[in-house]
Amino acid sequence: MVNRIRRVSALATATFIGLATAGAAAGTAAAGTATKGTVTLPNGDRVITAGSGRAATVSVLSPDGHSVPAMRYSPNPAHSYVIPYSVTSSGQAYQPAQYDVAALHSGAQPNLAPHYPMHILQINAVDSTGAPANVTTYLFDVDDMTRWSAPIPVVNGVARVAVPAGHYAAYTPFTTFNPDSFTGTLHMVAQTDLTVDGAGVTTLNADERTATSLVGVHTPRPNTTDFTYTVFGRTDADGLNGFLTNPNVASVYVNAQPAAQVGTASFQVLGWSGTSPTGTADPYRYDLMFPASDHIDADQTYQADPQRITTVHNIIDTDAGNPQRQGEYIMGPFSPESGGNQTASFFSVPTNLTTYIGAPTGDAQWFRSIMNALPSATSGIPAALQFTKDEDAYQGPVELWRTWGHGPLTAQVGQYQQAHNTLCRSCTDGGTVDLGLNPVTDSDPDTNANLLGPGSDHLTVYRDGTQIFSQDGASSTELTGQAQTPGTYRMVFDLDLSQFPITQSTASHTDITVPYTPTPDAKPNPASTLPAGDFCQAQGTGTTPCSILPVLNLNYQLATDDTNTSHGPIAALLLTVGHQSYGTAGSQAPATGATVSVSYDKGATWTPASVIPAGQNRYAALWKNGAKGATPWLKVTATDALGGSITQTVANAYTVG
Numbered sequence: 287m288v289n290r291i292r293r294v295s296a297l298a299t300a301t302f303i304g305l306a307t308a309g310a311a312a313g314t315a316a317a318g319t320a321t322k323g324t325v326t327l328p329n330g331d332r333v334i335t336a337g338s339g340r341a342a343t344v345s346v347l348s349p350d351g352h353s354v355p356a357m358r359y360s361p362n363p364a365h366s367y368v369i370p371y372s373v374t375s376s377g378q379a380y381q382p383a384q385y386d387v388a389a390l391h392s393g394a395q396p397n398l399a400p401h402y403p404m405h406i407l408q409i410n411a412v413d414s415t416g417a418p419a420n421v422t423t424y425l426f427d428v429d430d431m432t433r434w435s436a437p438i439p440v441v442n443g444v445a446r447v448a449v450p451a452g453h454y455a456a457y458t459p460f461t462t463f464n465p466d467s468f469t470g471t472l473h474m475v476a477q478t479d480l481t482v483d484g485a486g487v488t489t490l491n492a493d494e495r496t497a498t499s500l501v502g503v504h505t506p507r508p509n510t511t512d513f514t515y516t517v518f519g520r521t522d523a524d525g526l527n528g529f530l531t532n533p534n535v536a537s538v539y540v541n542a543q544p545a546a547q548v549g550t551a552s553f554q555v556l557g558w559s560g561t562s563p564t565g566t567a568d569p570y571r572y573d574l575m576f577p578a579s580d581h582i583d584a585d586q587t588y589q590a591d592p593q594r595i596t597t598v599h600n601i602i603d604t605d606a607g608n609p610q611r612q613g614e615y616i617m618g619p620f621s622p623e624s625g626g627n628q629t630a631s632f633f634s635v636p637t638n639l640t641t642y643i644g645a646p647t648g649d650a651q652w653f654r655s656i657m658n659a660l661p662s663a664t665s666g667i668p669a670a671l672q673f674t675k676d677e678d679a680y681q682g683p684v685e686l687w688r689t690w691g692h693g694p695l696t697a698q699v700g701q702y703q704q705a706h707n708t709l710c711r712s713c714t715d716g717g718t719v720d721l722g723l724n725p726v727t728d729s730d731p732d733t734n735a736n737l738l739g740p741g742s743d744h745l746t747v748y749r750d751g752t753q754i755f756s757q758d759g760a761s762s763t764e765l766t767g768q769a770q771t772p773g774t775y776r777m778v779f780d781l782d783l784s785q786f787p788i789t790q791s792t793a794s795h796t797d798i799t800v801p802y803t804p805t806p807d808a809k810p811n812p813a814s815t816l817p818a819g820d821f822c823q824a825q826g827t828g829t830t831p832c833s834i835l836p837v838l839n840l841n842y843q844l845a846t847d848d849t850n851t852s853h854g855p856i857a858a859l860l861l862t863v864g865h866q867s868y869g870t871a872g873s874q875a876p877a878t879g880a881t882v883s884v885s886y887d888k889g890a891t892w893t894p895a896s897v898i899p900a901g902q903n904r905y906a907a908l909w910k911n912g913a914k915g916a917t918p919w920l921k922v923t924a925t926d927a928l929g930g931s932i933t934q935t936v937a938n939a940y941t942v943g
Contacts, residue, residue, distance in 0.1 A: 323335045323338075323389050325387050325389060327368070327370070327384070327385055328380070328381070328384045328385070329373050329380075330348075330349045331346055331348055331349065331354060331356075331370050331372070332346070332347045332349070333345075333346055333368050334346075334347060335387070335390065337625070338389060339363075339390065339391065339392035340360055340366060340390060340391075340392045340529075340624065340625060341392075341621075341622050341623065341624075341625050342389065342390055343618070343620055343625050343626040343628065343653070344358065344368060344390070344625060344627060345627065345628065346368060346370055348468060352468040353468065353535070353629075353630070354370050354371065354372065354468050354470075355370070355371045355461070355463065355469070355470040355472075355532075355533065355534050355536075356368050356369060356370040356371060356533070357369050357374065357424070357459060357461075357531075357532055358529075358530070358532075358533075358625070359437055359530050360390070360528055360529050360530075360624070361424070361426055361427075361431060361434060361435045361436075361528040362393075362431040362432050362435055363392040363393035363526075364391055364392075364393050364394060364432070364435065365386055365391065365435040365436075366386065366387055366390035366391055366392075367382060367385045367386050367387070367437055368385055368387050368390070369385045369422065369437065370463075371461040371462070371463040372463045372465070373385070374420075374421060374422045374459070374461055375420075375461045375462055375463050376420075377420040379439065379441065380439065382422075382436055382437040382438075383436070385437075390625075402450045402451065402452075403450065403451045403484060404448040404449065404450055404451070405448065405449065405450075405451050405482050405484055405487075405488065406446055406447070406448055406487045406488070407425075407446070407447055407454075407482050407487075407488050407489075407490060408444065408445070408446045408488070408490070409423050409438060409440050409444070409445040409446075409456075409458070409489075409490045410443060410444060410489060410490070410491050410492070411423070411440045411443050411444075411445075411460075411491075411492040411493075411494075412443060412492075412493050412494065413460060413494045414460070414473070414494045414495055416495070417443075418442045418443020418444070419460060419492075419494065420439075420440065420441055420443075421439075421458055421459065421460055421461075421492070422438065422458070422459070423437070423438045423440055423456055423457070423458045423490070423492065424438075424456070424457045424458070424530050425438060425449070425454055425455070425456050426454060426455045426456075426457075426520040426522075426528050427449075427450065427452060427453075427454055427522065428452075428454060428455055428479075428520055428521075428522045428523065428546070428548045428549040429452040429453050429522060429523055429548065429549075430452075430522055430523070430524065430526075431520075431522045431526040431527070431528050432526070433450050433452075434449060434454075440458070440492075449482055450482075451482055451483055451484060452481075452482060453479065453481055453482075453548040453549075454479075454480040454481075454482060455476075455477065455478055455479065455520045455546070455551065456477045456480050456490055456492075457475070457477075457518055457530050458474075458475045458476075458492035459472055459473070459474050459475075459532065460472070460474075460475065460494040460497070461473075468535075469535045469536050470534060470536060471534075471536045471537045471538075471539075472532055472534050472536075472537070472538045472539065473494045473497035473539045473540075474497055474516070474518070474532070474538070474539065475493065475494065475496055475497050475541055476518065476540065476541060476543045476553075477492075477543070478544060478545070478546050478547075478551050478581075478582075479547045479548060496541045497539045497540055498539060498541065499539060499540050499541065499542065499582075499583070499584050499585065499586040500537060500538070500586060501514050501516065501537075501538045501540065501555055501558070501586045501588075502586065502588070503558050503560060503572070503574060503587075503588045503589070503590060504587065504588070504589050504590065505560060505572050505574075505590040505642070506590065506592055507562070507570065507572075508562070508563055509560030509561065509562070509563075509572055510560060510561055510562075510563055510564075511537070511558070511559075511560050512535070512560055512561045512629065512631065513534070513535055513557065513558065513559035513618075513629040514532075514534045514536075514537075514538045514555065514557070514558050514559075515531070515533045515534070515555070515556050515557035515558070515619060515627055516531070516532045516534070516540075516553070516554065516555055517529055517530075517531050517532075517552070517553070517554045517556045517578075517621070517624050518531075518532075518551075518553055519551065519553075519554070519623075519624070520546070520549060520550070520551055520552075521549045521550045521551075521552075522549045523548060523549050527623070529623070529624045531556075531624050531625070531627070533557075533618075535629065540553070540582055540586060541582065542581075542582055542583060542584035543581055543582040544581050545580045545581045546580070551580055551581065552578045552579065552580060553578065553579050553580075553581070553582045554576065554577070554578035554579070554647075555575070555576045555588060556575060556576075556624075556650060557573070557574075557575060557618055557619035557626075557627070557629075558572075558574050558575075558576070558588070559571060559572060559573050559574075559617065559631075560572045561631055568638065568640065569633065569637070569638075569639055569640070570639065570641065570642065571615065571617075571631055571639070571640075571641055571642070572641075572644070573617045573642070573643050573679075574588075574590055574642075574644035575619055575646055575647045575652075576588050576647065577647045577648070578647070578648065590642075590644065591644070591645075594644060594645040594683060595642045595643065595644055595645075595683060596642075596643045596679070596680050596681045596684055596686065597640065597641075597642055597643075597684070597685045597686065598640070598641045598643065598685075598686045598687075598688055599638065599640050599685070599686070599688070600615070600638065600639045600640070600641060600689075600690060601636075601638055601687070601688065601689045601690070601692075601848065602633075602635050602636055602638070602656055602658070602689075602690045602848075603635070603689065603691040603692045603693070603728075603848045603849065603850060604635040604636050604658050604691060604848070604849055604850075605658070605788045605789055605790050605849070605850065606789060606790065606849040606850055606851045606941040606943075607788065607789030607790065607941070608635070608658070608787075608788070608789075611634050611635050611636075612633075612634065613632070613633050613634070613635035613637065613657055614630040614631065614632055614656070614657035615630065615631045615633070615639060615641070615654075615657075616628050616629070616630045616653075616654065616655045616656070616657060617629065617631075617641075617643075617652065617653070617654050617679075618652070618653055619646075619650050619651070619652060619653075620650065620651050620652070620653050621648075621649065621650045623649075626653065628653060630657070635658055635691075636848035636849060643679050643680050644680065645680050645682075646680055651678070651679075652679035652680060653679075654674070654675070654679040655673060655674040656672075656674075656690040656691070657671070657672050657673075658670060658671045658673070658690075669738060669740070669786055669787050670738045671691065671695075671726070671735050671736075671737060671738075672735060672736040672737075673690045673691060673728065673733055673734075673735045674733070674734060674735070675688070675730070675733055675734075676702045676708045676732050676734070677702070677704040677732060678704065678706070681704065688730065689728070689729055689730060690728065690733070691728055691850075692728050692730075692844070692846070692850065693728065693791050693844065693846070693850040693939065693940060694790070694791050694850075694920060694936045694939040694940060695726045695727070695728055695735070695790070695794075695936075696726070696727055696791070696794055696796070696840065696842065696934060696936055697723045697724060697725050697726065697727065697761070697779050697781060697794055697796045697934075698723060698724055698727040698731065698839050698841075699722075699723050699724070699837040699838075699839050699865075699866040700724050700727060700731055700732060700734060700839065700866060701731035701732060701839055701841075701864060701865075701866065701867045701872075702731075702732045702820075702867065702868050702869070703732065703867070703869060704732070706817070706819035706820060707819055707820065707821070708819075708820045708868060709820070709822065709823070710816050710820060710821070710822035710824075710832055710866075710868065711723060711724065711762065711837070711866060712800070712834070712835040712866055713816055713822035713824050713832040713833060713834055713835060714768075714802070714824055714832060714833050714835060715822065715824040715826070715832045715833070716770070716828075716830070717766060717767050717769075717770060718764065718765070718766050718824040718825075718826070719764070719765045719768050719775070719802075719824060719835075720763075720764050720765075720822055720823055720824045721763055721765065721775060721777055721800070721835070721837075722761055722762020722763065723745075723761050723762065723779055723796065723798075724761070725737065725743055725761045725779075725781050726781070726791075729841070729843055729844070731839060731841045731864075737783070737786070739783075739786050739787065740785040740786060741781070741782060741783045741785065741786050742758065742759070743759060743760065743761055743779070743780065743781045743782070744756075744757070744758050744759075744760070744779070744780045745757060745760040745761055745762070745763060745777065745778070745779050746777075746778040746779075747763060747765070747775060747776065747777055747778075748775065748776040748778075749765075749768070749769075749773055749774070749776075750773045750774055751776075761779060764823060764824060770804040771804070772801075772802065772803045772804070773801075774799055774801055774929075775800045775802055775835075776797070776798065776799045776800070777796070777797075777798045777837075778795075778796070778797050778798075779794075779795075779796045779798075780793075780794070780795050780796075781793060781794045789917060789938060789941065790850050790938050790939065790940060790941060791936055791937070791938065791939060792938045793937040793938075794934065794935065795934070795935040796932070796933075796934045796935075797932070797933045797934070798837060798838060798930070798931070798932045798933075799929075799930055799931045799932075800835055800836060800837050800930055801836060801928045801929050801930055814833050814835075814836065814871060814872055815831045815833060815834070815871060816831050816832040816833065816868060816871060817868055817869050817871050818831065820868050834866055834867070834871055834872045834873070835866065836865050836866070836872075836873035836875060836926070836928055836930055837865060837866045837930070838863065838865060838924060838926060838930050838931065838932040839864045839865055839866055839867075840861065840862070840863060840922060840924060840932060840934060841861070841862040841864065842859060842861060842922075843859065843861075843862075844859050844939070844940060845857065845859070845860075846940050846941075847943070849941070850940050850941060851940065851941045851942070851943040852911055852940055852941070852942055852943060854911065855910060855911055856908055856909070856910060856911065857884075857909050857910070857911050857918075857940075857942075858907070858908055859895075859906070859907040859908075859920075860900060860904065860906055861880055861904065861905045861906075861922065861924075862903055862904050863877035863880055863903050863904075863924040863926070864877075864903060865926070873926075875927045875928045875930075876902070876926065876927050877903045877924055877925065877926050877927075878925045878926055878927055879924065879925050880897060880905045880922065880923065880924040880925075881894065881895075881897060881922070881924075882894070882895040882897050882905075882907035882909070882921070882922050883920070883921040883922075884909045884919065884920060885918060885919040885920075885921070886912045886916060886918055889919050889935065892921060893909065895907040895908060896909065912942050913942065914942055914943065915941070915942060916941075916942045917938035917939070917940065917941050917942070918938075918939060918940065919936060919937050919939060920935070920936045920939040921933070921934070921935045921936075922934050
């Protein structure tokens with residue numbers, strides 16, 4: 287059952303062990319898979335950034351790891367403030383400059399001398415009872431965004447500040463913060479056009495009681511609002527834009543405002559999530575986006591369009607030895623202009639969760655992942671498995687079924703049938719060769735995972751028997767100056783999760799040979815040109831499409847339940863032997879054989895399984911289960927018509943029930 291209470295998020299608090307996959311596409315890098323950073327704010331909260339500049343995605347955490355609401359104010363590319371609700375609603379004085387996060391800047395502050403007239407702006411703010419309020423006003427200079435770049439704290443209902451004469455937009459959020467539930471509410475008072483001139487003091491009145499329009503969504507099935515992410519944007523007379531974003535976890539109220547008279551204004555519910563009512567037998571959630579408007583309507587009721595929703599039936603498995611049994615569904619919008627934010631719904635695993643994902647708007651997109659939280663390791667480091675898919679979360683008005691976390695969890699190069707703007711794991715462009723694997727893949731060939739917790743990995747690469755790369759903490763490498771003659775690469779990848787708090791798939795050893803030719807389109811290897819919608823690092827600044835290397839990929843469909851447990855005297859596996867692929871591109875060379883062996887004594891001895899062909903490139907394997915509670919090891923080998931091969935060993939591949 288989905289739990290809408292925000293609790294500590296393993297994604298946000300855990301430590302990455304260097305196993306983040308190579309699947310961070312350029313277009314989605316800021317959406318959670320790119321370079322991550324942490325900035326500690328003066329109040330002790332932490333800003334977790336993914337990506338950089340204004341397009342980065344952020345999450346704000348309390349010192350003990352809870353997600354907390356915050357305002358993100360970017361008046362121009364040189365400044366980007368992140369100010370938690372707990373600061374603005376506390377009534378205590380603070381220094382706004384200390385909340386300006388340099389990692390979110392997209393440009394240097396221009397060297398401007400104040401040779402323009404300055405005049406006094408007085409802000410009068412009252413709360414819902416009419417009493418003087420302690421709030422912060424966010425100002426945008428719509429003549430020139432570079433001229434004003436600081437939040438304005440309002441203390442005891444009044445603030446006076448000298449600003450350049452001209453035209454402005456002002457936004458004053460009245461926020462509440464509950465330190466017990468780590469949630470907040472927002473009443474945003476907007477004034478689209480404000481003129482500051484030389485005729486004495488200009489007054490801005492911000493009255494919380496004017497923000498009465500509640501943002502809400504009607505959906506085909508009943509919902510409880512879980513997350514509202516609003517973006518207030520302004521563009522100055524020269525086309526430079528600024529924005530104020532509000533990832534909230536409760537109610538958002540706004541006041542009606544007309545279109546801008548100077549520059550342009552926008553208001554958008556970039557992300558809204560609603561969950562099924564408490565007690566629903568089959569939990570579900572909606573994740574929807576709505577188009578931007580050049581004004582703010584008094585009626586903020588939105589309608590979900592059933593013809594623009596992807597329905598996904600998520601089957602979420604877990605480790606049989608996971609006593610914590612906590613999972614998260616993480617979803618959020620990402621915009622190249624204003625960045626993004628994700629929210630999480632918590633539930634017990636294993637479970638089924640139906641998600642209704644609305645079509646993105648404009649150039650925005652969704653970022654989605656499934657988290658299986660695990661008990662803390664003895665070292666005290668939190669741990670989790672974060673599963674993602676290299677595909678758009680929205681696939682049109684279709685109904686899909688997805689399984690997450692079904693083992694054994696193995697290292698694979700992957701197959702990405704619905705992907706675009708996806709990074710090729712193993713590709714070549716002339717003398718530059720990229721070789722890499724996803725350290726963890728589940729039973730869906732387009733799934734990969736980040737592992738958060740204690741562990742280690744190592745990659746060794748050979749060319750024609752000579753070692754040319756060996757490094758700890760690596761699952762991929764780029765080789766330059768490679769001879770343009772036929773040869774063979776060999777990747778040996780070891781992943782050790784023995785200190786990770788799991789009982790299944792605790793370690794794997796993968797040994798792959800890859801035939802290499804400078805002319806990959808020659809027979810018997812069909813066309814392997816990387817599609818134009820995807821990319822590879824080997825290409826660099828070149829324009830010639832990369833070639834997909836014919837790296838073997840194993841897909842395991844093990845007959846186990848949702849805790850990866852096999853019941854009965856016989857275990858069964860359907861094994862598909864394929865190759866790395868992107869859409870229809872990639873080697874189609876047939877498999878020439880496969881073997882499966884099982885070990886009941888941690889790899890000391892191996893017993894061959896019965897393996898029979900089960901269709902093109904498919905094999906069915908059967909073997910006897912061990913004693914109840916055992917966690918057998920599996921070893922699989924396969925070969926193809928190109929001379930490629932793969933040998934893979936998985937420790938504690940599943941549990942015998």
